[in-house]
Amino acid sequence: MRQVSLACEAHGITFLFPKAFQDYPDFGDDVDLLVLPRSTRVDRAIVGALPATPVKRDLGERLAGATTYRVAACPTSLDVQHGRLGIVGEYGAFPSLLIQHARRSQIGGMEVAIPGPEDQLVLQGMQRIAGRLRIALCDISFTVSTVRRTALDWDYVIATATEHAALPGLAGYLDYVNQIHHDVWGAPLLPDAVGRSLGLHGWGRMAFRDGSYRLPIVRANSRLSWRQLRHRIGRGDWTGAGRLCLLPLVAAARLIGRLTRTPERPSASRPGAVRTKPLAHVSVGE
Numbered sequence: 001m002r003q004v005s006l007a008c009e010a011h012g013i014t015f016l017f018p019k020a021f022q023d024y025p026d027f028g029d030d031v032d033l034l035v036l037p038r039s040t041r042v043d044r045a046i047v048g049a050l051p052a053t054p055v056k057r058d059l060g061e062r063l064a065g066a067t068t069y070r071v072a073a074c075p076t077s078l079d080v081q082h083g084r085l086g087i088v089g090e091y092g093a094f095p096s097l098l099i100q101h102a103r104r105s106q107i108g109g110m111e112v113a114i115p116g117p118e119d120q121l122v123l124q125g126m127q128r129i130a131g132r133l134r135i136a137l138c139d140i141s142f143t144v145s146t147v148r149r150t151a152l153d154w155d156y157v158i159a160t161a162t163e164h165a166a167l168p169g170l171a172g173y174l175d176y177v178n179q180i181h182h183d184v185w186g187a188p189l190l191p192d193a194v195g196r197s198l199g200l201h202g203w204g205r206m207a208f209r210d211g212s213y214r215l216p217i218v219r220a221n222s223r224l225s226w227r228q229l230r231h232r233i234g235r236g237d238w239t240g241a242g243r244l245c246l247l248p249l250v251a252a253a254r255l256i257g258r259l260t261r262t263p264e265r266p267s268a269s270r271p272g273a274v275r276t277k278p279l280a281h282v283s284v285g286e
Contacts, residue, residue, distance in 0.1 A: 038083035060250035125170025168227035
């Protein structure tokens with residue numbers, strides 16, 4: 001991350017690690033880098049000094065403007081988002097706002113830019129329901145901690161999510177986290193006024209099964225897709241609506257890819273080696 005930061009700064013590339021420091025010191029199994037230029041040609045400057053190998057992109061990644069790199073001797077991959085967010089790049093304006101509002105902070109002896117808590121919450125609404133089967137424990141923990149400990153500007157959160165067509169995803173995500181909080185602590189996480197403004201009801205119940213909280217995937221994604229499409233059409237965002245219409249095609253292409261992919265042979269473990277799991281992937285109950 002330090003080398004990538006220095007490369008971006010040296011070449012005048014506006015960038016942000018939008019989620020890397022959310023659960024610091026745990027970094028999960030990949031590093032997400034958001035850059036404003038939408039051309040993948042900037043990647044040469046970003047990874048030029050690293051022993052990085054690009055991973056073949058599928059249809060969804062091409063639409064989303066995303067590239068992934070494996071870096072030799074590094075356990076995490078580098079995922080680069082080029083000026084867009086979302087499964088098919090449907091969020092085209094929010095990246096600029098996210099970077100513009102980021103604040104500088106010192107972490108691990110390195111000065112980094114971190115999204116504000118309100119923008120981070122909107123980002124979670126964009127990314128934690130669409131196409132997902134479950135909600136990770138680290139995301140639940142981060143959201144609960146943020147809402148409990150931070151004097152959030154809820155008017156800003158709701159207005160920003162509405163402006164960028166992220167309100168349906170945010171409402172669904174916070175409804176599920178609110179359910180979990182109520183089940184564990186016996187009280188809702190969100191104030192009643194915030195819940196009414198978001199429209200938390202109607203997203204279905206989470207199910208705790210096999211050590212993790214699982215989404216009612218059909219209900220969650222169908223409700224989310226319809227509300228997002230209706231919202232974008234209502235605002236005259238035909239480009240965003242068109243991208244959302246490509247979601248079934250992307251899902252089908254990825255399913256076919258999984259069915260036709262040759263499984264990798266497991267590598268032999270060294271004698272005495274211990275296999276570990278990244279903290280971000282440890283499920284509830286483990």
